Amino acid sequence: MGRITLQKVVKSFGAFDILHGIDLEIEDGEFVVFVGPSGCGKSTLLRQIAGLDKPTSGQIHIDGELVNDVPAADRGLAMVFQSYALYPHMTVRQNLAFGLENARLPKHEIDTRIAEAARMLEIGDYLSRRPGQLSGGQRQRVAIGRAIVRNPTAFLLDEPLSNLDAELRISMRAELSALHARLKTTMIYVTHDQIEAMTLANRIVVLRKGKIEQVGTPLELYNTPANRFVAGFIGAPSMNFLSGTILSTGADGTRLTVLGETQLTTSRTALDAKAGQKISVGVRPQHIRLAKPEENGISAHIDMVEALGSETVIHAHAATGETILAVLAGQHDLAKGAEVQLSFESRDIHLFDEAGLRLAGT
Amino acid sequence: MGRITLQKVVKSFGAFDILHGIDLEIEDGEFVVFVGPSGCGKSTLLRQIAGLDKPTSGQIHIDGELVNDVPAADRGLAMVFQSYALYPHMTVRQNLAFGLENARLPKHEIDTRIAEAARMLEIGDYLSRRPGQLSGGQRQRVAIGRAIVRNPTAFLLDEPLSNLDAELRISMRAELSALHARLKTTMIYVTHDQIEAMTLANRIVVLRKGKIEQVGTPLELYNTPANRFVAGFIGAPSMNFLSGTILSTGADGTRLTVLGETQLTTSRTALDAKAGQKISVGVRPQHIRLAKPEENGISAHIDMVEALGSETVIHAHAATGETILAVLAGQHDLAKGAEVQLSFESRDIHLFDEAGLRLAGT
């Protein structure tokens, strides 16, 4: 019903090459989230799938059928545009009804679906307004509504919650999740929000400069990022990368130094590394804690403290000048300029070689 | 230089009353963040300050001068529009230069400023493209750039980072913070992002349905929200509200039950409450933990588990049916349907009366 296969999809705008050969299989009913830095080609990829643009080369199959030449209207997909693209001359209700009328749904069915969407999106009060009379977030909700009232083969959602407040966002997220659970429709979802990506996705696709960096379940990406880029990109704030050197490898584990001072032993034995190799040691800010008095931590200088209430973010730099970010649970009375001892568990580290690739075996 | 005072600002669009009398003083150099649910009037308020709309009634002063009748162009403010409003016929460079040319800045000065902004916003590669050729996030960055190249009396930023990826967002946040530190220009910032609000703001203004609910520093709002609305709105995921009853008040503290079972004693003594009063007990999800074996926790049924990597969000419901959200640090192997015992410290609770107001004395 909604299996989407991309084979070597390439897209160029004139001289600009945007997508460099995307290969991807999306199973029917899967919830796939695309993440990647701004401008990496997420929206472009979505447009190729939607059929709004034609790939410069490569093939797109939906349910096994080659759709390169099938117009967007016939692919049976629904899309939420990053720019909303609401019909400015129609009321919210008409915006929602348009797609349904095109599908020649009976009137009462249209009404029920709109009512349902309006409830879910909390836009019932605005049904007779035009997009120009709505706030940014309200417009975005209408854009979402326009997609969900339909029963598409697959949903394409381009940053659908970016303009919503936290509360609404959470409830919308839950609604989308429930929708997906209920309909079992394939969903392709672009977001910049870590939490959305982690909570909604069956699989996350990390894109970078028009290439796929890694595809996997959220926790796979979180726990075993394939490279520094993915490691840094998944998880917020992003992972700390500290310079390190392998001291020795062996059956009992691998010994390494971090920042030239701390010595660690990982229990991971099959590590494909040579003694003396320079590596990058990744530690998530959430895994860094204040060293216990008896511990031999990394001493760091605090540059900035951000108190978020439930946690406190510390920006610090080590003696080597490398910056370290630590997220400490709760509220802490730390001041800029203070010296702290930071520590982390050896099981929480990620090792990357000089090319940025994860050291095999971890 | 940038003191903005709003007195009883009211705005209606025809029959719709959007702002219901906003009183607010923004000091020169202050970084004020507006938060509030989608559609509460944030953008509208910003437009009144900018001079793009005229308030239906009320007065706006900038640096003591009444500006109600001063056209936007003469108020000396810069604004980032929620809808970007980039000039479609100009290249990115021209978009950035336009305001500077209006101010008749010398050519080299314009070039330096653009170069500086382009570096900060990482849009150097796109300077000669037109907005139509940019991705959503790139457009948003251009919109920000257009404001920051100028030296305005105050910045008005309407959800300026909503379309950026987490990494860029953090760096942009830091840049904005640094910019503010350097220029000491008043900034008014609308966001839905808790972290942005908490980290950037000197003061946060919480709006709801066109009214100000509370104004204060981030931690003030976090720690002593004036009412249930603010308590729920600040902090993500939002605070749990559990039904409770005051058992007794006294010099040694206040005793209360939560969810009919757990009994707690708060050390806050001056609590303005009567025994038997029904109250609402607020606990942030981050303050809820799995009860230790010896502890007498609230037993809850798990509805959903969201694994975010660094933390795990548990959606559960108590025996009374009230939902409880808990954010547990790290990764936990909990399954939907399981029964858990949850617990929290009595110092972490917030008490609200039936009207939703914080019980005085806490």
Next chain:
Amino acid sequence: GDVRVMWYSDGVEGQVFKDLIDRFMKANPDIHVTVDEVSYSTIKEQLPVQLAAGNGPDIARVTNLKSLSQYWLDLTPYLKDVDFWKKNYGDQMDWMRPDGSSIIPGFMTQITLTGGFANKTLFEQAGVALPGEKATWDDWVAASEKVAKSQQLKAAFAIDRSGHRITGPAISYGANYIGADGMPAPLDANTKKYLTDLVKWTADGKADKDVWVASAGTTYRAAADDFINSEVAMYYAGSWQIPNFMTKIGTNFDWVAIGSPCGPAACTGMPGGAGLVAVKSTKNPKDVAKVMDYLASTPVAKEFAERTLFLPSNKEVVAGGLDFKTDNAQAKAALNTFVKATSTTAPLALKLPGWKWSDTYYGALVSRISQVMAGEMSLDEAFKRIDSDIAAKVQEAK
């Protein structure tokens, strides 16, 4: 059957004509006549196209009778009394039939004759006597000039911007347009003499320059309004202006028709007029002939002339005398003056309306002479251009 008439009006004649037709239809219920009233430009510009396409009406009121003569129907076989036609309308029959043929395509509804009018009141106020019957163009120009001086008029006299209009005076000067072979002759000395005078009068401000200079090409411009507003003392136009003056001048001043001033050779005006002709492509020529018979009959023609204040062409009507339906004495007098002036019309003047090339000649004269008046070329150049324009046209028609 159905008969369609294409008719244009300068004044009330459409109304009169419809009355007459209505009466006809009452008497002949089997014939249905439709009158399509059109503008003159339709007749002049669209009718030729329609005729060429074979879509014309059955009967039309036309002025460029000669150039379209190939399309006219010969009514001879259908007429009740061919002799009546020949006798009463024979004189102008050549105007409307191809050279050398003897068909009867129709009749003139109206004869016009060019001639002058004088503002009697102005002359009286200036104390200048109206030049007499045999007065020459020079006399009239001189007298008008005196009036103009004393009454501070814009110009002494005015003449319509039309090749037809200046041809009367030119013939009085002795002009001849027709060559020995029947083709256009080059400008002769007398024509040149007249044109030279005309240009001189204009240059001196004696003739109203505006009328001539204000247009290019062959556009017709009348100076009637100048005369009506007492801006000129004398005005050379024609009999058709009488009804116009009657309504527009009213009692403002007294005016008289003066016939055509004399030149060295003659004292002639130019005849002209509109003819009602049957069209070859008609489907029921019999009915058409019936209508034509009715309209041409003496009582009808007489009534038409009397009510429209037009000069009739029917000899019987002329002979029987007319009682023009107006109580304006000046108009009546003027009409009679024109009827009288018919007798002094030069033979060439009578011939020109039936000459194939007269329009070509007129067109060349007007467009070039007004360029001279506007100072765009010299007279000599103009003479050359007139000859070459005509030659080109002749060439093109071959």
Next chain:
Amino acid sequence: MTGAAIGRVMGLIDIPLRALQKATGTRGMAAFFLAPNMAIFAVFVLVPFVINFMYSMTGGAAIFLDQRSYVGLDQYRQIMDCKDYLDPNTCVQDGFWIAVSNTAWFVVIQVTLMIVVALITALILNRELIGRSFWRAVFFFPVLLSPVVTGLIWRWILQRNGILNAFLLNVFGTEPTNWLTERASSFAATIGVSIWAHVGFYTLILLAGLQAIPKDLYEAAEMDGTRRGRMFWRITLPLLMPNLIVVLVLALIKAVQIFDEAFVLTGGGPGTSTMYIVQYIYEMGFASELRNPGLAAAASILMGAVLVVLTLLQMAASRRNEKKGER
């Protein structure tokens, strides 16, 4: 009510069209949308256009093509027969060349002024005025008048005894002149009157264009501290470009085709100083006693050719602008 009915009809139309779209694809739909217009266009514009071209290759006085004789390029040769191309008077068809040069001057001056006036008027009518519909009607009003009436009114105003002179005499004591028999003033009059008559037309097009410019761009510009003058040059004008091009092309074409009102006003005079090309063609083709339809056709083809070249240049320019304008 009728709206609903139309909606239903359109819904019904949609059923076969969807099938068509299935069969032909989106491309095919482009052809479908073009078809009715192009069919009528071909029959009633293109075919006559081609016939007209064939006309120009024939001679004689006959009106219909089948009765005319083929003369090849003779008509063109005759038009182009000049001793000195810079002096119309040395040409065999001096009238044509005079008309061409008059028209060229007319076009340059009239189009420039017209666009400026239309733009200013549109900008003003685009402001928030009280009684805006009234003012729109005022400026549009002359478009409703037929050219003949327009020409006539202005002849009455401008002639020696017209209102203008009466006004000047009363206010400034100026001696009356006949504005229509002086070369310069009658030329200016044809320009002025044609602007008077048509400016409402172009104003309306520009007005619609102005209204299509998104409001938020003006707001952004205002926040950028833009003065009104710059706002016009940097925001309004570039964004109005597609419509400005319509106006430019149409104004140019209509200016070249100036005829009716100028003809009634000045008849081409004084002399031939306001005789424009269409008057020449018209007289040659229909009116004049010197009529020559073949020559008229040849003249019109030549005129058309020149215009096509001009338009090509304009379209090239507009293509650039379209690229610029895309969002």
Next chain:
Amino acid sequence: MAHVLTFLTRRRGGSRWHWSDIATWVWLFGGLFIIFGPAVWLGLSSFKTPAALAEFPPALLPYISQTVAVEGYDKPLPIFTVTLPDGKKAELAEVRRIGIMAQMVDPKNPGTIIKVNIKDRTPVQKVSFETSNYTQPFLHFDFLRYLWNSVFVTTMATIITLAINSMAAFALSKYQFTGKNLILLLIVATLMVPLGVIMVPLYSVVSKLGLLDNLWGVILPTVATPTGVFLLRQYMLTIPDELIDAARMDKASEWQIYWRIVMPLSAPALAVLAIFSVVWRWNDFLWPLIVLSRSSLYTLQVGLNVYSGQLNVQWHYILAMTVVTMIPVVLVFVFLQRFITRGIAATGLK
């Protein structure tokens, strides 16, 4: 009064007068004077008698000489203000004029004839509207028939014009296909040719199609106006493509996109074209004149044309009928110009 004042002092934005506010009002009132002045004068002139129309210098208002019924005279006599030899002024009625002397009587004392030099008298005039300019044509002029023909031609032509031009413009602005530029060029190129020039060929085409003396022969050749296609296309270029993308995602057929999205968003341009089309077709003259030779098919403009003769044009009727025929178009304009309001196409986008 206060209303007028606020009306006049209204200006943009702030409380200060900007030079452009003044320029605006100067322009507007200048326009009112130059543009509307002649039109108003036209309206007034349509009430003048033929004599008054020919009069120099023209009067602003339609005047006629006043007459009075005097005892002993069958007809009413015209009244004049006369400067008597003693310098006094009097109103006398003129009996007749002989040369430069007029015989006049005092209406109150009709017995004695007073002789007056015509230079010493000026007619007493009063404003009077010659309504017969309007009523006469209605009597001997098949007004209702012509009106119906005009209305039919105008509405049909306008509807078809809007429909097919907008369709073509849609194709030319929102699709990419080969030959697009060629078609565009062709359309603009043919714009160049004035109707007068291709009239004869067009006539032969129409006559071959058997559309002569048929209102469709008037309608069809005008509906594929290149102007309309060009105008609409340029406007449609400003509609964001993203909206069309959105509609395609909404399963809209191309027809739906045209009808439900592009047409409503082009409303201002459509209104402009509709206004133009109505004006053009209503005022069309040359072409109907040549196609229609039967008066039962005449449109108003063609019908009106009967007042232009060879040697004489009856301006009083033409002006009056011009005013009458203008009324419907003015109404149409007033109705349609409402649609030329702030475009909203961009408000659907972020």
